Amino acid sequence: MLKKMVFLGTGGTIAGTAAEASDNVGYTAAQLGVGQLLQAIPRLQQALGPHAFLAEQVVQVDSKDMGWAQWRVLAQRIQYHLAQPDVHSVVVTHGTDTLEETAFFLSRVLSKKLLAQKAVVLTCAMRPASSLAPDGPQNVLDAVAVAGSAEARGVLAVCAGTVHSARDVQKIHPYRLNAFDSGDAGPLAYVEEGRVRWLHACPDADAAADFPLKALAKDPWPRVEIITSYAGAAGAIVRALCADAAVQGIVVAATGNGTIHQDLEAALRVAQVQGVRIVRASRCAYGGIVAGVAEGDFPHSKGLPPVKARIALMLELMA
């Protein structure tokens, strides 16, 4: 059977345009549809090889504005397509700013069985489509190469010829084309002239049980906030948050190996007694908290950075 690769558009700089082709920063994201983007890519059909393709615009946003409504529909559409026997894989075009959050979210909510067989590849661009030298077309071609590779499965991210897992990918640079990194884990693969050179096998799905996708229909999603510990941090921010009964969880971007300013920590203990779930993550760019023999008052995020720890806690509260 001829299998399809499905392209789902969500907006981002890859779909952005500027008034001047020489302007790589003063653009508006999410202006072109995914169909238009694909049409402008030379040799796409060649890269697709035996696969037909289908393009669908799921949402159209600057990814800084990504929210529950967009995530819900994206997860539903991906799950729908992955479940079709004639769909080989799914490529999602996305803004770079919250790509790591969407990738992690998808890796936690999509069917583990489907992700064990098929790949969902997120890709993006640091320059708008109108740029003199846009990076989006090459990133899409690289994503197609990854999606078409026999080794690919699960949720992956592809940018600047580098393949990252949903768990480890993080944006580390606001401007460079090679804006993503996988921290200590390192990348999964490189894409070189359309060939994928795998360094590691794609990781298995994180959690044992399938997330009940229907739970995403609930409105609103649990409110989990992120606060940071820093020199001079005070407990007032925690008390202000807890004054809002909707706040169910707080992730602390803690210093170093999970330490928290004493004033903040005292306020967090009070919040915990009031029923707010507290998780500590490290604000360090690389590595996660290395737990000692005693766990301490607040559980740590098992290596997840604050933004992903927040998603994990939110999903736990939802499921």
Ligand code: SIN
């Ligand atoms: C966005 O994240 O949608 C805008 C920035 C980008 O894609 O690089």
